[in-house]
Amino acid sequence: MSVSKLLAAGLVALAIAAPAWADTVADAPPKLTSRPLNPSSSQTITTLDEKAALAKSQVAIGNVVSDYAMLNRAGKPVRLADYHGKPLLVNFIYTGCFNVCPTTTKNMQKAVEGLVNRIGADRFNIVSIGFNQPFDSPQTMKSFALQYGVHLPNWDFLSPAQALVPELTRDFGFSFVQTSAGFDHLNQVTIVDAQGRIVRQVYGEVFTADMLAEPLKTLLGGDALPTQSVTLAEIIDRVRILCSVYDPTTGKYQVGYGVLFEIAGAVSFILWLIIFYWRDRRYRRPEKAPAAE
Numbered sequence: 001m002s003v004s005k006l007l008a009a010g011l012v013a014l015a016i017a018a019p020a021w022a023d024t025v026a027d028a029p030p031k032l033t034s035r036p037l038n039p040s041s042s043q044t045i046t047t048l049d050e051k052a053a054l055a056k057s058q059v060a061i062g063n064v065v066s067d068y069a070m071l072n073r074a075g076k077p078v079r080l081a082d083y084h085g086k087p088l089l090v091n092f093i094y095t096g097c098f099n100v101c102p103t104t105t106k107n108m109q110k111a112v113e114g115l116v117n118r119i120g121a122d123r124f125n126i127v128s129i130g131f132n133q134p135f136d137s138p139q140t141m142k143s144f145a146l147q148y149g150v151h152l153p154n155w156d157f158l159s160p161a162q163a164l165v166p167e168l169t170r171d172f173g174f175s176f177v178q179t180s181a182g183f184d185h186l187n188q189v190t191i192v193d194a195q196g197r198i199v200r201q202v203y204g205e206v207f208t209a210d211m212l213a214e215p216l217k218t219l220l221g222g223d224a225l226p227t228q229s230v231t232l233a234e235i236i237d238r239v240r241i242l243c244s245v246y247d248p249t250t251g252k253y254q255v256g257y258g259v260l261f262e263i264a265g266a267v268s269f270i271l272w273l274i275i276f277y278w279r280d281r282r283y284r285r286p287e288k289a290p291a292a293e
Contacts, residue, residue, distance in 0.1 A: 060173025094132035114209025133162035
């Protein structure tokens with residue numbers, strides 16, 4: 001096979017390994033897949049399809065969220081319209097998650113504390129919504145907040161009615177699926193403007209003040225946020241976007257790094273082809289023509 005054909009094959013392999021972000025129909029429900037827990041086990045676990053979940057999340061940008069009524073930690077009714085007038089950060093949790101959700105909440109707490117120091121607690125709000133109903137009750141959400149030391153005055157923990165969860169999560173572009181070990185779900189923070197319109201989705205397990213400060217400052221300045229673009233860092237970080245899956249062989253939650261390995265392998269293959277091609281061109285010497293008699 002010629003070098004050009006090898007290079008073309010390598011580019012195809014890289015294209016296959018890279019995530020297809022926008023190839024999912026917006027209105028279609030997230031696809032479910034069953035992945036083996038380990039090569040020696042026949043047991044499988046239902047998980048959330050990353051590409052479909054991310055596509056659904058991105059399509060939600062621009063939605064004006066409906067005025068849902070929920071209960072706060074004190075058991076009092078709160079409407080999402082009550083938060084209009086200021087930017088709002090929204091994330092979804094379930095209190096029975098003992099690994100990723102608490103970690104995400106702690107990272108969010110550090111990020112929000114940094115935001116409070118930068119722009120003030122009175123200029124934005126944040127709500128964490130418990131989607132595992134009826135178990136994420138106001139009392140349970142209160143205990144969760146106390147357990148992880150969340151005392152910020154502009155941070156509320158809300159419990160929707162169980163019947164509202166499908167529509168509520170669909171409006172925010174949040175996907176989750178129940179598994180034999182809990183839930184597989186997106187780790188996302190949704191940024192909502194003062195008029196109740198979704199303007200940005202931020203993904204990952206680790207959130208920093210810098211990730212949230214610039215969008216909030218832009219909104220507070222009265223400007224529109226630029227169109228969100230997908231970066232290489234976000235592609236690499238996609239292995240950490242989904243909540244970890246429980247592995248009964250170890251008793252712990254694990255993150256699958258298969259996608260990262262696929263991308264790394266494809267990139268390595270392309271680099272090898274480039275080096276091979278360069279060395280071949282460099283060291284190839286044209287054959288001398290036979291001397292004329």
